[in-house]
Amino acid sequence: MSTGPSRTSTSPAGDPRTAIGSAFQQAIVATLGDDYAGSDPLIRNTANPELGDFQCNAAMGLAKRVGQPPRDLAQKLVEVVDLEAIAEDLEIAGPGFINIRLKTDALANALGDMDNEQLGVEASDDPRPIVVDLCGVNVAKQMHVGHLRSTIIGDSLARVLERRGRHVLRENHLGDWGLPIAMVLHTLRTNGTDLDALTLTELDVAYRDAQARARGDAKGLEAARTRHSGPHRVAELEAQQSGAEEARAAASDTLVALQQGDDELVRDWNKLIDVTMQAVYEALDLLNVQMGPDNNRGESFYRDKLQPVIDHFEKASLCREDDGALVVDFEDRERPLLIRKRDGGFLYATSDLAALRHRTRDTGADRCIYVVDARQRDHFKDVFDAARLAGWNRTPDDHDVQLVHVPFGSIMGADKKPLKTRSGTNLTLASLLAEAIERGTREVASRSENPSAPTHGLDADAIGAIGRAVGIGAVKYADLSNDLVRDYVFDMDRMIAFEGDTGPYLQYAHARICSLLEKSGEGDLQSSGMTLDDATERQLALVLLRYGNTVSDVARTLEPHRLCGYLHELAETFSSFYQACPVLKTEDDGIRRSRLRLCDLTRRVLEDGLGLLGIEAPQRM
Ligand code: ARG
Numbered sequence: 001m002s003t004g005p006s007r008t009s010t011s012p013a014g015d016p017r018t019a020i021g022s023a024f025q026q027a028i029v030a031t032l033g034d035d036y037a038g039s040d041p042l043i044r045n046t047a048n049p050e051l052g053d054f055q056c057n058a059a060m061g062l063a064k065r066v067g068q069p070p071r072d073l074a075q076k077l078v079e080v081v082d083l084e085a086i087a088e089d090l091e092i093a094g095p096g097f098i099n100i101r102l103k104t105d106a107l108a109n110a111l112g113d114m115d116n117e118q119l120g121v122e123a124s125d126d127p128r129p130i131v132v133d134l135c136g137v138n139v140a141k142q143m144h145v146g147h148l149r150s151t152i153i154g155d156s157l158a159r160v161l162e163r164r165g166r167h168v169l170r171e172n173h174l175g176d177w178g179l180p181i182a183m184v185l186h187t188l189r190t191n192g193t194d195l196d197a198l199t200l201t202e203l204d205v206a207y208r209d210a211q212a213r214a215r216g217d218a219k220g221l222e223a224a225r226t227r228h229s230g231p232h233r234v235a236e237l238e239a240q241q242s243g244a245e246e247a248r249a250a251a252s253d254t255l256v257a258l259q260q261g262d263d264e265l266v267r268d269w270n271k272l273i274d275v276t277m278q279a280v281y282e283a284l285d286l287l288n289v290q291m292g293p294d295n296n297r298g299e300s301f302y303r304d305k306l307q308p309v310i311d312h313f314e315k316a317s318l319c320r321e322d323d324g325a326l327v328v329d330f331e332d333r334e335r336p337l338l339i340r341k342r343d344g345g346f347l348y349a350t351s352d353l354a355a356l357r358h359r360t361r362d363t364g365a366d367r368c369i370y371v372v373d374a375r376q377r378d379h380f381k382d383v384f385d386a387a388r389l390a391g392w393n394r395t396p397d398d399h400d401v402q403l404v405h406v407p408f409g410s411i412m413g414a415d416k417k418p419l420k421t422r423s424g425t426n427l428t429l430a431s432l433l434a435e436a437i438e439r440g441t442r443e444v445a446s447r448s449e450n451p452s453a454p455t456h457g458l459d460a461d462a463i464g465a466i467g468r469a470v471g472i473g474a475v476k477y478a479d480l481s482n483d484l485v486r487d488y489v490f491d492m493d494r495m496i497a498f499e500g501d502t503g504p505y506l507q508y509a510h511a512r513i514c515s516l517l518e519k520s521g522e523g524d525l526q527s528s529g530m531t532l533d534d535a536t537e538r539q540l541a542l543v544l545l546r547y548g549n550t551v552s553d554v555a556r557t558l559e560p561h562r563l564c565g566y567l568h569e570l571a572e573t574f575s576s577f578y579q580a581c582p583v584l585k586t587e588d589d590g591i592r593r594s595r596l597r598l599c600d601l602t603r604r605v606l607e608d609g610l611g612l613l614g615i616e617a618p619q620r621m
Helices: 016-032 058-066 070-080 104-114 145-163 179-191 200-215 218-226 231-259 263-286 299-315 348-362 374-390 429-448 460-480 492-496 503-520 535-545 547-557 561-580 589-612
Strands: 043-045 054-056 091-093 097-100 129-133 167-171 320-322 325-330 333-340 367-373 402-408
Touching (some): 016 070, 016 104, 058 070, 070 097, 104 535, 129 145, 145 263, 145 402, 145 547, 145 589, 179 200, 200 231, 200 263, 218 231, 231 263, 299 325, 333 374, 348 367, 348 374, 429 460, 460 492, 460 503, 460 561, 547 561, 547 589, 561 589
Parallel strands (some): 129 367, 367 402
Antiparallel strands (some): 091 097
16 A cells, blocks of 8 residues: 655644653553553543643553552653653652643743644645535425534534645535436426426425325235225225326436436426525525535436446446346345346435545545434445445545544424424424524624623624624534434524523633733733743643644544533633633733733634634624
C-alpha cells in the first residue's frame, strides 16, 4: 500500500494533557521496556482540583501485568518521567494514582499559545476530500423531520471536518429517480394537473395517491379468496388489484420514456424537482446550511452508472442469479443484497453502489460519511460490504477508505410517538422551523422590554434576527446534544430555555461576555500577561485548553454531543470563574486585563464551537 500524499499536521498548541501523556508513555517504556510502548498512560482530569490538575492512572493496571506492587511502579514512573518544565512535584496517592499539578506559568504559556485563530485546533493538510452524505430529500415529497436531523447533523460534522482543515464534499443524495417518481408523473398527467401552478403540498398528495393506486391489496385479495369473504368483496379487491397492475405498468412505461429522454416528461420531471427543491432551499436557508444545486447529486445522477455496476459485479463473479434477480451474498449472513430486480429494474442499493464508486474512485475521498436514519442500518451494512467486495473501498492512490454510516434516531412527540402537529397530521419541516423561530423571537422580544437588557430599544428586524438565531439554535442544539441514535422527545419549552443544557444558554453566555468586553473598553488583549492564581481561573484555563482535542475527538468519533458537552462545561466553568473573580471592578490593572483576556478567549471558543454546531452566536440577547 502506498502512503499517499504527506499528512503532516500543525501540532495543536494547547492541551497539556497531550504532553503529559507522551511523557508518561516514554517513562513507561523506560521502566518496563519496549513491549510496553503504546500503553495508554491513562491521563485523566482529577475529580478534586485540590489534588492537582491531572492524574495518571496507568500504574495499577501495568503493575498487575508485571507483578509489581502498584505504588512501587508509580514511584519508578515518577522518578523517570520528564515533566519538570511544566509540572510541580508529582505526588502518589492511594493505590498508585499519580497526581500532577501544572506550574502556573506553564499553564499561562499554554493558554497564550492557543490564543490565536486556531484556538488550539489541529489543522491537517491532507488534500483528499471527505464526503458527507446529508439531507437526502425525496422529490415530490415534503422534507420531513428525519431529513432535518440528517441535515443538521451532517452539516455540523462537515463544519468540524472543515475546521480541521479538510475539504468536505456535501452530497445531497436526492431521491429523484425511479418508479415512484414516474408514478407521480403519470398520475399528474392523467389528472391533468397544471405543473406550473403546483404547490409542494399538492405534489405530496399526488405522490401518496400514486403510491396507493399502484399498491393495490394483493394480500387482502388472497385472504378474501381463501376466507370466502363473499363475491362482492373479492370483486372489489380484484378491480383494485388490476387497477394497481395497470398503474404500475403505466408508471413503468413512463419511466422508460423518461429514461429515453422524452422532452415533455423531462420538462415535467424538472418542474417536480424545482417545486420540491424550492421548499428545501427555503428550509436550508432558515437552518443556515449552505447547500445549493451544486450539492445535488441524486439518484438521477447515477442513472447511467447502474448498468456498469452490474457489469462489474457480474464480471468479477460477485453476484448470482436468484429467480431472475441478481443478488450479492455475504459470508457472515444469510441476507443477500438485491442489486437488480427480476424485471431488470435497479434499486436504491444499486444507486448507492454507483455513488460509492464515484465517491471513492472519482473524487478520491478517503472517508465517506452517511448521515442517515438508523432504520437504514442494514442497507448501509450491505452496500458497504458489497463495495468492499468490488474493491471500491480504496482511493485511486490505493488508500483505504473509511465507510461510515452515522445513524440517528427519531424525533418523538410528548406522547412518545413520532412527531405530529396539533391537528394530528405529520409535522412538516417548515412548520417546525416556523414554530422555533416564532418562539425564539417571542423570548428575545420579551427580554428586550427590560430597560437594562442589551437588546432594549432594538428595532423589530434586529430582534427578529436574534430571535431566529435563538429558535434555530435551540432546535439544533437539542438535536446534537444527545447520543445520536437515541430517539428524543421534541420539547420546545425545554429547548428554548435560557437555563440548562440548551443552545440558548450557550448563546446567552456568549452574549453576556460580549457585553462585558464592550463595557471594558479594552481593545487588544492578546499582549496582556496571564495571572492564574485563583482556583477558578486555573479551572477555566484547563477547560479552554481542551478545546482543540475536543474538536479532534468529534472529527474522529463523529459524535457532536461531545462538543455540546464541552461547550456547556465551558460556559458553567466560566460562570463559576465570573462569580468568584471580579473582572471590571478589579483595581489591579494587570489582573483586570488578564481576566479580560480569559473572558475574550472564552467568548471566542464559545463562538467557534457554536459555529461548528451550525449555531449563530449573537452579540446581544
Ligand atoms: N432519500 C433517502 C431517504 O429519504 C435518503 C438518502 C440517503 N443517502 C444515501 N446515499 N442513501 O430515505
